[in-house]
Amino acid sequence: xxxxxxxxxxxxxxxxxxxxxxxxxxxxxxxxxxxxxxxxxxxxxxxxxxxxxxxxxxxxxxxxxxxxxxxxxxxxxxxxxxxxxxxxxxxxxxxxxxxxxxxxxxxxxxxxxxxxxxxxxxxxxxxxxxxxx
Numbered sequence: 001x002x003x004x005x006x007x008x009x010x011x012x013x014x015x016x017x018x019x020x021x022x023x024x025x026x027x028x029x030x031x032x033x034x035x036x037x038x039x040x041x042x043x044x045x046x047x048x049x050x051x052x053x054x055x056x057x058x059x060x061x062x063x064x065x066x067x068x069x070x071x072x073x074x075x076x077x078x079x080x081x082x083x084x085x086x087x088x089x090x091x092x093x094x095x096x097x098x099x100x101x102x103x104x105x106x107x108x109x110x111x112x113x114x115x116x117x118x119x120x121x122x123x124x125x126x127x128x129x130x131x132x133x
Contacts, residue, residue, distance in 0.1 A: 003044070004067045005084035006057040008076055030074035031059065034066070041070040044086075058084065 024046070031041040041061040048055045057078070059067045064081040071078050 001040075001042075001060050001062060003084045003086055004059050004061060004064055004081050006059065006067055006071060006076075006078040006081045008055045008057065008071075008078055009053055010055070011053055027057075027070075027074045027076075031070035034070040034073040041066040043070065058086065 024043070027046075028043040031043040034041060041059055044058040044060055046055055046057045057071065057076070059070065061067045061070070064083075067081050068078060
């Protein structure tokens with residue numbers, strides 16, 4: 001199914017309407033409710049760029065009209081909706097990205113056989129006066 005990127009703008013000086021920003025689960029629910037069997041829409045995620053007063057919303061839907069209906073149901077007014085192509089790494093799974101190893105630390109040792117310690121034993125510090133100056 002095609003994907004669409006929608007843009008919304010919120011000026012920093014916009015008066016607060018007394019409502020909190022929409023939550024991801026509310027937006028996803030609105031997309032499910034707005035779409036019908038013939039025009040389902042699925043909210044995939046959003047990226048807010050506060051310094052640019054912009055939010056980008058990613059949806060999967062058969063057409064831009066289905067995205068517009070889903071966003072309207074969530075109380076969002078998109079300025080623009082365009083077809084999008086999402087690039088994902090192979091075998092990408094939802095959730096936080098794995099942490100990269102620390103650049104100055106060696107990689108962690110592989111676990112040994114059962115019953116062996118998982119960390120190398122610490123060595124005692126050298127006696128005073130025997131280390132580097």
